[in-house]
Amino acid sequence: MKRISVGAVLLWAAALNTAPVGAAECSVQASGVDFGVYDSFAPTPADSVGTIAVYCSGFAGETIAYRIRIGTGGSGVFAPREMRDATTWRLLYNLYMNAARTLVWGDGTGSSRIVSDGFVLPSRGIARTYPVYGRISERQNVAPGSYADTLVITLDY
Numbered sequence: 001m002k003r004i005s006v007g008a009v010l011l012w013a014a015a016l017n018t019a020p021v022g023a024a025e026c027s028v029q030a031s032g033v034d035f036g037v038y039d040s041f042a043p044t045p046a047d048s049v050g051t052i053a054v055y056c057s058g059f060a061g062e063t064i065a066y067r068i069r070i071g072t073g074g075s076g077v078f079a080p081r082e083m084r085d086a087t088t089w090r091l092l093y094n095l096y097m098n099a100a101r102t103l104v105w106g107d108g109t110g111s112s113r114i115v116s117d118g119f120v121l122p123s124r125g126i127a128r129t130y131p132v133y134g135r136i137s138e139r140q141n142v143a144p145g146s147y148a149d150t151l152v153i154t155l156d157y
Contacts, residue, residue, distance in 0.1 A: 023058065023062070024056050024057060024058030024059075024062050024064045024121065024157075025056065025057055025058065026054060026055065026056040026057075026064065026066060026155060026157045027054075027055050027056075027155075028052060028053065028054050028055070028068070028153055028155040029052075029053045029055070030050065030051065030052045030053070030132070030153055031050045031051045032050055033048050033049065033050035033095065033132055033134035034048055034050070035048045035093075035134065035136055036048070038091065038136055038140075038147075040139060040140055040141060040142060041139065042138055042139070043138060043139070044138055045135045045136060045137055045138045046135070046136040046138075047101070047133070047134065047135050047136075048134045048135075049131050049132065049133055049134065050131070050132040050134065051129050051130065051131055051132060052068060052129070052130045052132055052153060053127055053128070053129045053130075054066065054068065054117075054127065054128050054129075054130070054155060055125065055126075055127045056121065056125060056126055056127075056157070057121075057124055057125035057126075058121050058124070058125075059121065059124075060121055060122065060123050060124065061120060061121065062120070062121045063118065063119075063120050063121075064118055064119060064120075064121060064157060065116075065117075065118035065157065066116075066117060066118060066155055066156060066157035067114050067115065067116050067117075067155070067156045067157075068114060068115040068117075068130065068153065068154070068155055069106065069107040069108065069114050069153070069154045069156070070095060070105050070106055070107070070132075070151055070152075070153050070154075071106075071107065071151045071152040071153075071154070072106070072107075072151070073149040073150060073151040074149050074150070075090075075149070077110075078094070078104050078106040078109075078110055078111065078112040079094065079104060079110070079111060079112075080092040080093060080094050080137070081093055081094050081095065081149060081151075082149065083136075083147035083148055083149040084147060084148070084149065085142075085143065085145040085146060085147050086145065086146070087143070087145075089142045089143045089145065089147070090142070090147075091136060091140055091142050091147045092136070092137050092140060093134060093135060093136040093137070093149075094134070094135055095132050095133065095134050095151075096132075096133040096134070096135065097113055097115065097130075097133070098133065099131075099133055101133050101135050105132065107154075115130055
């Protein structure tokens with residue numbers, strides 16, 4: 001039986017403030033999507049979940065609106081994204097906004113979607129967490145090894 005060790009899909013975060021000076025401040029943090037060991041003979045896809053957390057602070061009653069985008073990673077495309085090993089092998093996967101894994105989380109181009117959210121600050125600060133649903137397609141014939149990808153998360157607010 002062939003088993004492939006899959007490293008986490010690493011998510012790097014950046015916040016871009018487009019609000020007026022003196023307005024609320026936001027930041028974003030992410031946990032990677034760690035698939036563990038992938039079995040290339042398994043008849044079902046390998047699923048995992050990571051998180052993206054948005055932290056905002058400002059004055060009570062202040063309205064904050066933002067968008068969360070996730071880049072393509074090393075593949076340069078959203079469908080499908082690719083994890084790579086140290087050589088030339090590629091393992092296809094994707095990241096989704098919903099548990100059914102039907103809405104690809106990206107930057108809003110092509111068939112990808114973005115999270116648009118907002119709220120009125122109830123106090124000096126608030127945090128919201130969003131799940132990132134990952135899936136590796138089943139029965140991919142790849143060499144044993146460690147596979148990984150790094151993506152950039154952008155928070156526009």
